[in-house]
Amino acid sequence: xxxxxxxxxxxxxxxxxxxATAAGFVTVVLYAQVQPAAAVPAFARQYxxxxxxxxxxxxxxxxxxxxxxxxxxxxxxxxxxxxxLGSLKExxxxxxxxxxxxxxxxxxxxxxxxSPRETEAKLESPHEVEFFIARPITPSxxxxxxxxxxxxxxxxxxxxxxxxxxxxxxxxxxxxxMWNMGALLGAVGAPTMEMGGQTMxxxxxxxxxxxxxxxxxxxxPNTNFSYSTNRQMLLDTELxxxxxxxxxxSEVHRLPIVPYAFASKFFGLFKNRGERExxxxxxxxxxxxxxxxxxxxxxxxxxxxxxxxGFLSENEGFNTYGMLRYDLLDRRExxxxxxxxxxWGFGVVRAPDPEEHHHPGGARLDRLRYGIAANLxxxxxxxxxxVIIDRLYGxxxxxxxxxxxxxxxxxxxxxxLAHEKVMLSGRFDQLWAGGLKDEELDGTVLSVQAKFYPWxxxxxxxxxxxxxxxxxxxxxxxxxxxxxxxxxxxxx
Amino acid sequence: MRSRTLALLVGSGAFLALALWxxxxxxxxxxxxxxxxxxxxxxxxxxxxxxxxxxxxxxxWTDPAMITRGKEIxxxxxxxxxxxxxxxxxxxxxxxxxxPSDFRDKAGVGEMRDNYWFWRVSEGxxxxxxxxxxxxxxxxKGELSVQDRWAVMAYQHTFSGHDGPHVPREHPESLAxxxxxxxxxxxxxxxVEGRGxxxxxxxxxxxxxxxxxxxxTAEFKFRSTPSGQLPTTADxxxxxxxxxxxxxxxxxxxxxxxxxxxxFRHMPEEQRLEVIEYVKSLNPAFxxxxxxxxxxxxxxPPVTSExxxxx
Numbered sequence: 001x002x003x004x005x006x007x008x009x010x011x012x013x014x015x016x017x018x019x020a021t022a023a024g025f026v027t028v029v030l031y032a033q034v035q036p037a038a039a040v041p042a043f044a045r046q047y048x049x050x051x052x053x054x055x056x057x058x059x060x061x062x063x064x065x066x067x068x069x070x071x072x073x074x075x076x077x078x079x080x081x082x083x084x085l086g087s088l089k090e091x092x093x094x095x096x097x098x099x100x101x102x103x104x105x106x107x108x109x110x111x112x113x114x115s116p117r118e119t120e121a122k123l124e125s126p127h128e129v130e131f132f133i134a135r136p137i138t139p140s141x142x143x144x145x146x147x148x149x150x151x152x153x154x155x156x157x158x159x160x161x162x163x164x165x166x167x168x169x170x171x172x173x174x175x176x177x178m179w180n181m182g183a184l185l186g187a188v189g190a191p192t193m194e195m196g197g198q199t200m201x202x203x204x205x206x207x208x209x210x211x212x213x214x215x216x217x218x219x220x221p222n223t224n225f226s227y228s229t230n231r232q233m234l235l236d237t238e239l240x241x242x243x244x245x246x247x248x249x250s251e252v253h254r255l256p257i258v259p260y261a262f263a264s265k266f267f268g269l270f271k272n273r274g275e276r277e278x279x280x281x282x283x284x285x286x287x288x289x290x291x292x293x294x295x296x297x298x299x300x301x302x303x304x305x306x307x308x309x310g311f312l313s314e315n316e317g318f319n320t321y322g323m324l325r326y327d328l329l330d331r332r333e334x335x336x337x338x339x340x341x342x343x344w345g346f347g348v349v350r351a352p353d354p355e356e357h358h359h360p361g362g363a364r365l366d367r368l369r370y371g372i373a374a375n376l377x378x379x380x381x382x383x384x385x386x387v388i389i390d391r392l393y394g395x396x397x398x399x400x401x402x403x404x405x406x407x408x409x410x411x412x413x414x415x416x417l418a419h420e421k422v423m424l425s426g427r428f429d430q431l432w433a434g435g436l437k438d439e440e441l442d443g444t445v446l447s448v449q450a451k452f453y454p455w456x457x458x459x460x461x462x463x464x465x466x467x468x469x470x471x472x473x474x475x476x477x478x479x480x481x482x483x484x485x486x487x488x489x490x491x492x
Numbered sequence: 493m494r495s496r497t498l499a500l501l502v503g504s505g506a507f508l509a510l511a512l513w514x515x516x517x518x519x520x521x522x523x524x525x526x527x528x529x530x531x532x533x534x535x536x537x538x539x540x541x542x543x544x545x546x547x548x549x550x551x552x553w554t555d556p557a558m559i560t561r562g563k564e565i566x567x568x569x570x571x572x573x574x575x576x577x578x579x580x581x582x583x584x585x586x587x588x589x590x591x592p593s594d595f596r597d598k599a600g601v602g603e604m605r606d607n608y609w610f611w612r613v614s615e616g617x618x619x620x621x622x623x624x625x626x627x628x629x630x631x632x633k634g635e636l637s638v639q640d641r642w643a644v645m646a647y648q649h650t651f652s653g654h655d656g657p658h659v660p661r662e663h664p665e666s667l668a669x670x671x672x673x674x675x676x677x678x679x680x681x682x683x684v685e686g687r688g689x690x691x692x693x694x695x696x697x698x699x700x701x702x703x704x705x706x707x708x709t710a711e712f713k714f715r716s717t718p719s720g721q722l723p724t725t726a727d728x729x730x731x732x733x734x735x736x737x738x739x740x741x742x743x744x745x746x747x748x749x750x751x752x753x754x755x756f757r758h759m760p761e762e763q764r765l766e767v768i769e770y771v772k773s774l775n776p777a778f779x780x781x782x783x784x785x786x787x788x789x790x791x792x793p794p795v796t797s798e799x800x801x802x803x
Contacts (some may be wrong), residue, residue: 050738050750056695063680063691076677078759195673196759205668210676303675329675330690331683377691420697 041457041491042102042134043073046087051456051491056382057423058457058491059231060415061223063335063377069223070300071198072142072178072213079139079197087135102132106235108487113254115480117473125151126488127238130172139197140180146172154239156277162250163241173230173291176217181297182209211299215310221296222262222288224308226325226339226373227386229262229288233415233425234447234463237483239280255282255476257445257465257483260431261371261388262288265407267435270350270360271315279349281433281477285314286369287321287343288388294318304329316364317347334378341388343369354398357436366393385412390434407434423451423459431477443477444468451489459489536603536666537621538765543611544725547779552642553649553657562647565640570648573629578651589626590617595651602654602663605769606645606779609658613641660773670770673763678771681753682707686774696752702736704753707774716786722777724784728768733757 044051051058054065061069067076080086087096107127113120131147153168182199186192193200195210202208215221220230240254262284269279284290294312301307308323325339347364354361371388389408413427431443449463464484472478539546552558567576573585578595585592595601611619613636617627632641649658656662664671674682683689686707693704705712714731715723723731735755756764772778793799 044750047754048735048751049754050752052696053752053754062695067676067680075754075756075758077673077763078677078754078756080758193669194760195676196756196763200672204672205665208672303672303679329684330679330681330692331685331687333683333689333691333694335680335691379694417695 041104042100042132043068044457045099046135047075056377056415056417057233057451057453058459058489060233060382061228061231063330066224070213070298070306071210072136072140072180072215073134073144074136074139074142074198075196076210077196077198079136081139081197083136083138083141100133100135102134103492104128104130104132105488105490106130108238108485110486112484113480114482115473116471117479127152140183140199142178143176144178145175148172152238154241156275162243163239163252164243164250165241171218174218174220176215176219178213178215181212181214185212207302209299209301210303212297213299214295214297216295218291218293219296219310219312220289220291221294221298221308221310221312221321221323224298224306224325225287225323225341225386226337226375227259227261227384227411227413229259229284230290232259232413232427233423233451234413234427234449235487235489236284237465237485252278252280252476254479255280257429257447258282258284259386259409259411259413259427260429260443260445261373261386261409261411263409263431264349265390265409265431265433265435266349266392266404267433267439267441268352268357268403269365269435270352273316273350273360273362276360279315281431281435286319286345286348286367287312287323287341289314303327314345314348316350317345317366319343319345319348319367319369334376336374336376338372338374340372341370343367345369347394349392351392351395351399351403352436354396354402357402357438361396361399363394363396365395367391368393380417382415382417383413385410392434402437404434404437404440408432421453423453425449425451433477439475441472441475441477442469457491461485461487461489463487536605536608538762538769539605539607539611540619541726541729541765543607543614544729544765544768545778545784546607546610548606548610548642548645548658549782550657550659550779552646553659554655555646558639558643558646559650561640562643562645565636565644566647569632570644574648578648588628590622590628592629595648596653598652598654599665601649601652601658603666604658605660605666606658609645610641613645659779660769667766667770667773669763670766670768670773673759673767674770677756678767686771697738702738702752707771709775710777718785718787721785722775722781724786725765725768725772728771729764732759732764732768 041051054061054068056062068074091099105126108124109126111122111124127150129149132145134144136142147170149167149169151167152165154163154165155168157164180198182192182201185201186199190201191203193202193204198210200208200210222228223230237257239252239256241250242253243250264279264281264283264285266279267281271277271279279285289312292312292314294310296308296310298306298308304327306325306327309321311318311320321341321343323339323341325337328336345367348367349365350360351363351365352361353359368391369388371386373384373386375384387408387410390406392405395403395405409432410430411427413425415423415425418424425448427447429443429445433440433442445465446468447463447465449461451459451461453459464482467478467481469478471481571582573582573588573592574580574595575582575585580592580594582592593600614631614633616631617623617629618631636644654662660667679690680692681690681704688704688706690704696703702713710720710722712723715721715727717723717727733756735751736753737750738752
């Protein structure tokens with residue numbers, strides 16, 4: 001009891017300290033700006049731009065924001081020629097530093113969940129507090145790093161072999177540099193042009209290529225995909241687990257609601273053998289990771305075709321991917337793009353033991369992932385969807401009869417800017433699951449959300465998700481019927 | 493796992509350092525210099541702002557009377573260097589450090605815009621970057637009227653073998669750089685055809701933020717010309733350089749006055765002019781207007797204590 005009280009106290013102190021730091025940060029920014037331009041994220045401050053120049057509404061990117069991101073967080077064709085040094089000379093060290101920093105507080109504040117077994121309502125602290133350092137260093141090189149604090153972060157306890165929650169702090173989802181390699185190609189003989197400090201390969205009026213851009217470090221490459229999982233209006237919900245009193249064991253009680261198209265999709269897999277950490281069916285994996293060590297190359301050809309290649313470390317193996325996106329250029333307030341993905345994972349998951357399904361076995365499996373996604377933006381409407389198919393290879397013969405090697409997912413999201421301050425969203429997620437046949441269950445979820453932006457960089461949301469499949473108490477994918485969340489998404 | 497991540501990061505850093513070290517683009521390949529060498533050093537840079545609005549009337553290029561008049565002038569004043577056949581091999585031109593232009597080079601002529609051509613005829617080789625390259629061409633603005641300069645250009649144009657008027661729709665290659673920049677940086681808001689109908693506009697803040705400009709109409713907000721008229725090239729250049737700030741209203745707490753259109757001040761001046769030439773090509777009225785009147789803004793009245801005290 002005392003130990004629990006002490007833990008609560010420690011968490012409260014940390015939360016209060018963090019918010020005090022955030023308040024101090026805002027004060028410094030307010031003080032540093034001549035105009036009342038305080039509560040804006042790093043890039044908006046650096047480029048003196050409003051959030052909506054790059055976002056339909058944060059965090060969703062509009063067409064200009066996609067180009068800005070693709071070119072390494074630089075205004076297309078208009079990089080600052082002297083980069084960081086120019087900023088230091090012109091703005092001074094203090095403003096340059098402040099303009100490079102940003103904070104995001106995001107997550108649910110209130111949660112209500114309902115199932116035939118129980119009804120639960122609880123107040124929460126925001127799930128994540130993210131601290132960003134982001135800035136172009138030269139016209140060809142940018143840095144982006146994210147530190148993350150989670151007041152109630154859920155992690156698999158490697159030593160004890162069960163899920164646990166606690167406050168966590170460390171490297172966030174992404175930390176990488178992005179480098180325009182066009183000049184390198186020029187050095188080996190390719191024809192190049194300087195476009196506002198950014199080297200472009202090719203000739204005006206003929207073949208042109210922006211990039212290739214190298215993004216290396218801890219990366220999330222799917223921002224360039226037609227359906228970007230880190231740019232959705234509907235946040236992923238949190239994993240819920242139950243720990244039996246007095247026992248060193250916890251059970252996953254409810255899986256997160258994520259866009260199922262990009263989830264792992266298989267029941268009964270493990271991430272590794274030694275730590276026996278399960279690969280949950282809703283984990284975002286492969287190309288659709290929420291951040292993994294790796295290197296990504298992308299380039300845009302003739303302003304309409306984006307190509308992407310890369311590799312990512314994953315569990316005990318790694319995966320490689322190739323992606324192509326075709327863009328229809330904007331006219332009549334409409335833009336459209338379509339992407340295809342081919343993704344191969346080498347030994348990225350571990351099959352269960354053929355005898356003891358709750359233990360990892362000796363076989364590492366390869367995973368093939370492929371699929372198609374599309375995005376249409378027309379007036380106030382933003383529609384994006386994806387169908388992704390996964391298939392496992394290398395399954396032990398003894399498991400063949402018990403294990404379904406193929407799975408698929410469909411996710412479609414519709415965002416509608418009903419008013420300049422109100423974004424309405426709906427998402428349909430369908431999972432055709434694979435994995436152990438005695439566990440596998442398909443899932444279907446419909447989520448709706450209203451997000452209110454009193455200002456461009458602050459949003460409050462109300463979101464409800466409905467399980468459209470029959471309730472199953474003993475399966476964490478369907479152990480609920482309805483979940484309602486009230487939350488905040490605040491960038492400054 | 494951690495050591496592998498560390499190794500990956502260190503390896504990436506080492507690769508980056510190596511790449512930065514060797515990634516120095518050869519000067520001969522940067523900024524189209526190689527392309528200029530193909531043309532004997534005649535870089536087709538954008539006309540400076542004072543000549544940017546000096547477009548040649550459409551009918552001049554194919555008007556027989558103008559071409560005849562131009563031939564008379566060309567024969568007496570230009571052929572000595574540019575040659576009777578317009579091949580740049582006139583008797584006085586062969587020894588010059590910068591060879592006179594070859595008007596028979598159809599591709600080279602096609603890349604020249606009319607205002608650039610008019611600038612070259614008017615100022616000759618006494619302006620950069622041609623003076624540094626040793627151009628000996630005299631300026632003709634003091635000796636030839638505007639109409640005479642148009643006439644000589646119309647005659648020079650006939651050497652290229654092109655029959656139609658010398659306008660962007662006939663020579664899209666003259667706008668290639670501007671079009672490339674536009675496609676990358678402007679299309680999202682202003683749309684492919686410049687109608688202000690990109691997909692970004694409707695979500696900017698429909699009720700408060702200024703909407704992307706429709707370049708195909710005469711409705712421009714930021715200009716020094718009277719209401720209802722098109723802006724000058726200098727007006728467009730100023731807007732592109734400064735961006736557009738938005739009051740934003742209640743929607744933009746903490747963001748009041750920040751730009752809704754980015755500033756492109758870091759884009760080289762030449763490239764800003766290139767993209768503006770492309771924007772002007774989306775509206776034929778920019779080439780058809782003959783007179784540009786500038787609204788003069790009177791000097792602000794002196795600040796006196798009486799004026800300050802006025803409610």
